Each structure stands twice: as structure tokens, then as C-alpha cells.
Amino acid sequence: MPQPFRLALVGAGMVTRSSHLPAALASDxxxxxxxxxxMRQRAExxxxxxxxxxxxxxxxxxxxxxxxxxxxxTPNDTHMGIALTCxxxxxxxxxxxxxxxxxxxxxxxxxxxxxxxxxxxxxxxLRFREDVLLLGDLLxxxxxxxxxxxxxxxxxRGGWAPMSSYNLSRQATGGGVLVVTGTxxxxxxxxxxxxxxxxxxxxxxxxxxxxxxIATFRYTATDTPCEGVALYSKTTELPGGLSIATDRGLVxxxxxxxxxxxxxxxxxxxxxxxxxxxxxxxxxxxxxxFQRQLEDFVNAxxxxxxxxVDGRQGLLSLRLLEELYTRRQALNTDxxxxxPQQRAS
Amino acid sequence: MRRIAIVGAxxxxxxxxxxxxxxxxxxxxxxxxxxxxxAWRLARLGIALPAVDLxxxxxxxxxxxxxxxxVNCALGSADAxxxxxxxxxxxxxxxxxxxxIHLSSVLVYGDPPPPESVHEEAQTHPAKGTYGWLKLQQDxxxxxxxRAGLPSxxxxxxxxxxxxxxxxxxxxxxxxxxxxxxxxxxxxxxxxVDVSNLAYAIELALDRGTADGKRMFVTDDEATTWYDVIExxxxxxxxxxxxxxxxxxxxxxxxxxxxxxxxxxxxSLKHLVSSDVRVALRQDPVWAKVEQALGxxxxxxxxxxxERLRLxxxxxPPIPKVPRGPQYNAQLCIQQLRGVRHASDLAKQELSYQPxxxxxxxMRAFCAxxxxxxxxxxxxxxxxxxxx
Numbered sequence: 001m002p003q004p005f006r007l008a009l010v011g012a013g014m015v016t017r018s019s020h021l022p023a024a025l026a027s028d029x030x031x032x033x034x035x036x037x038x039m040r041q042r043a044e045x046x047x048x049x050x051x052x053x054x055x056x057x058x059x060x061x062x063x064x065x066x067x068x069x070x071x072x073x074t075p076n077d078t079h080m081g082i083a084l085t086c087x088x089x090x091x092x093x094x095x096x097x098x099x100x101x102x103x104x105x106x107x108x109x110x111x112x113x114x115x116x117x118x119x120x121x122x123x124x125x126l127r128f129r130e131d132v133l134l135l136g137d138l139l140x141x142x143x144x145x146x147x148x149x150x151x152x153x154x155x156x157r158g159g160w161a162p163m164s165s166y167n168l169s170r171q172a173t174g175g176g177v178l179v180v181t182g183t184x185x186x187x188x189x190x191x192x193x194x195x196x197x198x199x200x201x202x203x204x205x206x207x208x209x210x211x212x213x214i215a216t217f218r219y220t221a222t223d224t225p226c227e228g229v230a231l232y233s234k235t236t237e238l239p240g241g242l243s244i245a246t247d248r249g250l251v252x253x254x255x256x257x258x259x260x261x262x263x264x265x266x267x268x269x270x271x272x273x274x275x276x277x278x279x280x281x282x283x284x285x286x287x288x289x290f291q292r293q294l295e296d297f298v299n300a301x302x303x304x305x306x307x308x309v310d311g312r313q314g315l316l317s318l319r320l321l322e323e324l325y326t327r328r329q330a331l332n333t334d335x336x337x338x339x340p341q342q343r344a345s
Numbered sequence: 346m347r348r349i350a351i352v353g354a355x356x357x358x359x360x361x362x363x364x365x366x367x368x369x370x371x372x373x374x375x376x377x378x379x380x381x382x383x384a385w386r387l388a389r390l391g392i393a394l395p396a397v398d399l400x401x402x403x404x405x406x407x408x409x410x411x412x413x414x415x416v417n418c419a420l421g422s423a424d425a426x427x428x429x430x431x432x433x434x435x436x437x438x439x440x441x442x443x444x445x446i447h448l449s450s451v452l453v454y455g456d457p458p459p460p461e462s463v464h465e466e467a468q469t470h471p472a473k474g475t476y477g478w479l480k481l482q483q484d485x486x487x488x489x490x491x492r493a494g495l496p497s498x499x500x501x502x503x504x505x506x507x508x509x510x511x512x513x514x515x516x517x518x519x520x521x522x523x524x525x526x527x528x529x530x531x532x533x534x535x536x537x538v539d540v541s542n543l544a545y546a547i548e549l550a551l552d553r554g555t556a557d558g559k560r561m562f563v564t565d566d567e568a569t570t571w572y573d574v575i576e577x578x579x580x581x582x583x584x585x586x587x588x589x590x591x592x593x594x595x596x597x598x599x600x601x602x603x604x605x606x607x608x609x610x611x612x613s614l615k616h617l618v619s620s621d622v623r624v625a626l627r628q629d630p631v632w633a634k635v636e637q638a639l640g641x642x643x644x645x646x647x648x649x650x651x652e653r654l655r656l657x658x659x660x661x662p663p664i665p666k667v668p669r670g671p672q673y674n675a676q677l678c679i680q681q682l683r684g685v686r687h688a689s690d691l692a693k694q695e696l697s698y699q700p701x702x703x704x705x706x707x708m709r710a711f712c713a714x715x716x717x718x719x720x721x722x723x724x725x726x727x728x729x730x731x732x733x
Contacts, residue, residue: 151728153720157511158355161382165396168381168388176389207391214720229725234385235509236718243728252731331717335508335710336541336702 004031005298008067010060010082011074012037012046014160015096019125020071021050023290029298034063036070064089069119069301071294072096075166076174080105083120087112092119094297094307098183098321099314101174106318110311121297121307122314124187128292130285131259132188134277135251139192144263145248147193150228152185154255155238168209176209179321182232185242187309187317189217189228195316197221201324204331211235212331215324257289348373349551350412352405352433353419354394355384357509358448362416362544363387369548377408379421386509399429406436414551416446426479427486434490445497446550447487449560451536452477453501457683465501465560465691484560491558498550499560502543503536503687504680506565507707508714510540516574516677517715520582524674526591528681531572535680536687538564539707542700546692554695561695562687567704571681577708581715589671596682599675 007030009016016035024032034055037043043056057063060070060082069092072082079100086093087109099122100106113120126132138144160180166172173179178186178201189196196217203210211234218227231238240255249265261275283292293308300307349366353359354376366374367390377397378384384394397408399419409415415437419429430447437445453469454462456477461467469484471477484499491497504512519525546563554561575588591599626632643651692698702710716722720729 149725149728151720151725151732153729153732155718158380158383158385161380165381165394168384168394170391177385205389205391208387208389209385211385211389212718214723216723229720229723229729231720231723231729233718237514238719239732241732243731245728250728250731254732335714336706337713 002302005029005301006031006033006066006068008032008034008036008060008063008070010036010070010072012039012043013073016071016073017046017049019288019290020073020294021046023288023294024071025050025052026288026291027295027298029295033067036060036063060085064091067091069094069297071123073123075169075172076101076179077105077172080109083109084112087116087118087120090116090118092121092297092301094121094123094294095314096123097125097187097314097317098122098174098179099311099318101172103315103318103322106311106315110315113311119297119301119307120311120314121293121300122187122309122311122317123293124184124309124314124317125289125293126184127188127191127309128283128289128296129257129259130277130281130283131253131261133282134275135253135261136192138261138275139244144244144251145246146224147226147244147246148224149226149245150189150242151231152189152228152242153231153233153238154181154185154240155231155233155236156181157235157237159234170205170207170209173209175321175325176203176205176213177211177232177234178203178213178215178324180209181234182213182215182230183317183321185230186320187313189230190313190316190320193219193226195320199320199324199327200329201327202329202331204333205328214331258285346371346373347414347551348375348412349414349416350375350377350409351416351418352377352397352399353417354378355380355387356418356420357511358505358540358543358547359416359418360386360509361507361540362418362547363392364390365541365544365548367392372414375408375412379419399425399432402432402435405432406439409436409440409442412440413443414446415442415444416448416547416551418448423479427482430483430486434486434495438490438493438495443496444551444556445487445490445495446547447483447497447499448547449484449499449501450477450480451501451503451562451687453481453484453560458685458687460685462685463688465562488558491556496556497558498554498556499558500543500546500550500563500692501560501687502538502563504538505540505543506537506704506711507540507542507702508710510711513574513578513711514715515674517578517581519674519677520575520578520588522674523589523671524677526589526595526671526673526678527571527575528591528593528596528678530590531575531588532570533681533684534686535569535571535574536564536683536685537569537574537704537707539700539702539704539710541702542707545701546696546698549696549698553697559691561692562689563692563698564687564689565700565702565704565707566689566693567700568686569704573704574708577705578712580709580712581721589673591673591678593682596679599673600679600682 012035024030032054035043036057038058070086072095079095083093197220198218200216203213213232215230242253244251252262263273263275296308349372351359354363355378363376378394397404455470469481471481487497506513543563
């Protein structure tokens, strides 16, 4: 049996506590040898909580000679500095999405990975969902027909509250709800259909991270043009999911960890087909998405192959994020607009 | 310049108030939030949003330093609402706050409220442990602090409408699910206040009125009915199906069904021997052995005794009735039994309050917000609505 992959978790915040560390502890492929966290007490509490005794250090430089890879789960604007330190020392990195807070930073990470021949993986963990894997395969072979339009939405009234509150800083996140929530779908969209030929975008920012946004995408340079919309909100509940209209019917997938693909053919409006994988699954069903992602990363490092979502794909997502923000228009948020106030003064 | 702390700033009313005060640019606005997760509406403005835990007295004391005015819009657990307010009032007094504005609720009068609660001096009698009861405890604490020297105003809104209204979203969801039915053709009163009207009343209360800790109703001051509300939501509901009707008797039965079960020792015992609990306990090897030994002991007594024992403890197996007809949202529907219309006369007299927006304008603003949030006016609404 090969030696376990020596892993450092950089950042002892919420996503490490709830997802990355449990995934690492559930895997027999990795050994958590270090928690890297400037707030030592936070890391100590985390280690105590899970009953482990890794090295606890304030910066990744302190463990570089003792690790094979690092999961970087820190605020987005700190990804580049930590990743470059790791990659220049030949340490593989799995970086929480998005790859960085700007395209330029992301490009520096990818170049450093290429220069050192070291794996850079990006934490678009939803790619490891069985329905996403299956939908990708089926779209590829035209199972549902030719795609004409698609619509994706996710909305919550608030939500994720990271320990550092970095979600309230546009500088730290590199954006707002589009980066925090929407980027998962942008990654999937790029994976399914490639980079769009035209985009439009509107959001409600007035200097801070936007809470609501809408993006539209057009694919025109193809024999089968299609267009889509993506709607994200941090102020309104919107049932998360993807609807795809093809020339044969409507495909629908909910944004849930375990879900089926639903297909409603136009020619049989009374029928709803449940499409799911049978036979061998891509991953054991009981394995968490974060463990699948982590083991894919470890396998990529050990087998000298690319991970499921590599740095180049992460960089493409950043390019799209930046293009959308560049095209930004303001959403109307004056809901009482044109409604005269009764009061005279 | 006034420095106004808004506690619970990330909530529905708090966010509206902060947005309005910032737009007026006359005061130093100091929004205080509980958690960054719910603060997106304000975060988009690019302003500082310090987090404060009302259960930690030092934190709230530090946060109020230099504040001349405090508006309490905080919600939360019973503990946060009572102990948190205690800390907030203490910190306000310590920091010599000039005026403390507290948001109460018409539910302090009970549900349904008595007919005499047209005016504020009516008797309060909310059922113990309810939200209205908690708000009444809060009102009493504010009044006490006021008598001890903290100038305070208590504003008492009914259900709050307007853009972002969680209340109207609930009504809308119930309508769509066929879970709402109208009583008396919808002619019963629906007390509402638009969120901007309420925020405006808060602004007035910051420097007007006697600040003697008295409760003041703040409403849209219109004779709005439930029919009007349903009609007002038409731009987002469409007119796909007529709204069901319900009789007063059916509504009263819904009300009874909605009440919480009373505490019972027998019920607790039945729950303890229920299969769910036993399955959970079996995860522990010691409990598993104990249960196995008990089970074997009972089996040895014979099948007849075993069945009698089970019947005497757990009773006959429950077979739920298959529900027929629509399943109404009891909490919403029974609000139509609130027959009283609360009057804003005192707020008009004390604060010179006049609603900024009519009910109709408020509903139009809500619908405009809702349509935008759900992408209803995009060319892809046919696909998006499949997801809702």
C-alpha cells in the first residue's frame, strides 16, 4: 500500500471544519499532517474537535518540506500568495473556488504550476455530483436532443457566514453572489458548452459585493446556437436548479447533492422521465463530494494526470467572471420608482 | 451630528431603515449585525457592518460608544430577545443615549386581538410563550428603562409589506400552493404597514414625540382587506385559479389544529418506547443489550401478555387519515380572524406621522421587487418558473 499523501489544510475556517477536514479524515489515502492558520486557537479547537494532533503552524512556509499537497481554503484574495509559495516548493495545491480573486492572480498560479510541473486543482466540488457527471455525458452525445436555451438559478436569504466575514468584502471575494454562488454553475456551463460568444450582466452593487445578479449568455458561433440565463440572489429564496430546453423536451436538474435528471419530452406532455445512472457509479454513493474531490486531487498527483478541474479550467471561470463584471449594468433597485410619495416634504 | 446605531440592521426593517438614512446623508449611521451571512442586502452598499452578539454585554457596550440614538430592530431566540434587550438597554443608558426606539408588534394584544385594541391603551393578553408574549416582555423592559431615565419610543407595527416583505412572500407561496382560503369574501381587515412607512415613522420617532415609553401603532392607515391583498398580488400570481373560500367554523377548526400539543407524561412515555427512540438507543451497545434482555423477558411472559403490555403503553397503532381537499396554511389563514383595525392616531398626533406610500403603491413596489428577483421579466421566465 502506498504511503498516505501528506496533506496540509490551509485555513481553519468554516469550509475546512465542515467539509475539507471531514473529507480528509474519511479518506485512507491522506494523512492530515498540518493545519495552517494564523489564529492558532482556532486551529487548536478544530484539531481537538476532530481528535487529531497535526502540526499547527501560522504559515505554510513552516511545513513545506513535510507535505505532499495543500488544500487552500482561505479568503479568495489570499489564494495566490499561498499557492505560489506551495507550487514553487513543488507542493501540489487544491484551491477552493474560485482559483483567485482576479484573472491576473489566477494566471500567476497556473503559470507557477506549469513551471514546477505541480498539480493545481480548483475546488468546484459540485462537478463530482453523479447527476452533473451524467448530464455532461448525456449532453455530449445529444441524448436529450439539441440544446436551445438554458436557465439556472440559486437563491437564499443570506446563508454561509465565514468566520472571517470576508464574504462582506468585495475586495476579499473578488465580487459578490456571482463569485460566491454563481461560479459553480459558470464552471459547469464552461464544461458543458465552452466559453460563450456574448454575455450580458446586471447586479445591485453600490460599492460592496452584489447581493443579486443576472447574467445572460449566447453561443452563436456554432451550428446549433443557444442562449441562457443565470439568476443568483442572497436576499430571496429561489429553488436552485437548471432547466434546459432542447428541440425534444425540457431537462430539469435540481441543485441538490443527490438528485435525478428529469426529462419531459414535448411530444408526450403527460410523461416525465427520470434519468439516472445505473450499473457502476463514478464514485461510491456514500462518499462525500469533498472526499471525491480530494481523492481525485491525490490520484492526479500520484498518477501524474490532470485533476477533474485543473488550473486552466479555474482560470477560464475567472476570465468569464471578469468579463461579466466588466459588462456590468445596474439592476434597478428603486422599487418605489415613479410612485409619488404622499408626503409634501 | 446624530450617531444612530441600528441593532438588527441586516433584517427586513433594519436594512430598509439603513438604506433610507444613508440616502438622506444627515446622520452618522452605525448598522450593527448579528452575522455576516444575512447581511448581503447592506453589504452591497460597501459599508462597514460590525457584528455584535447581544448576549455579550461588553460587545454591545463597546458598539454603542458615541451613539446618540439607538433603534432596536433585532429578532432572534427568546434568550436573545429578552437577555439581549436587557444588555442593549443597559448599554444605552450607560452611553447616555438620547433616544431609544424599539419595535414591538401588534401581537402583544393577543391573537386574535380584542376589539378595543383599535387604540393602544387596550389590555394586552398574549398567550404565554408566544412571540406576542415575548414582545410584551420587551415592551415592559423598555418602559422600565424609560422610567429609569432612557427616553424611549415603542412603535407597534402589524404585518409589514413592501419590497423584500417575507410576510407577503409567505402569502404568495400559500396562494400558489392552494394553501390559502378567503373568509367572508375577503372582507375582513388586513392590518399592514409598508416597510418604508415604518422606517419613516422610526425616523420621526428619533426626534419627535414625548419619548415616554408608550406604545404607538404604525400602519398604512387604510381600510385594507384581505381581498385587497390578494388583488394586489395579482401581477405576480396571475389569475390562474380562483382563491378558495373558507367558513368561520372551518377557520376556527384550523385554529384549534394549529395549537401546540399539551405536555403529557403518558405521551412522553409512549415516545420513549417508540421504535424511533429504540432504534436510536440501540446504537449504543449497552442499551442494545438492555433492550434485548427486556425484550426476551417480555417474550417469556407469552404473546397475550406481550400484546397487552404493548397496547397499554403505546396504544393501538396510529393510522393517519388520508387528507382530503386542500391543506391550508393555518398560521396565515387564521389571521383573518383578527377583526380589529389598529389606528395610527397616536403616531399622527405624537410624531406627525403620515404614511409615505399608499397600500396600492406598496403592493406595486412589492410586485416590482418580486418580479425582478425571480427573473419574471426576462425572456427566460418560462424556464425559470419550472424551477420554482
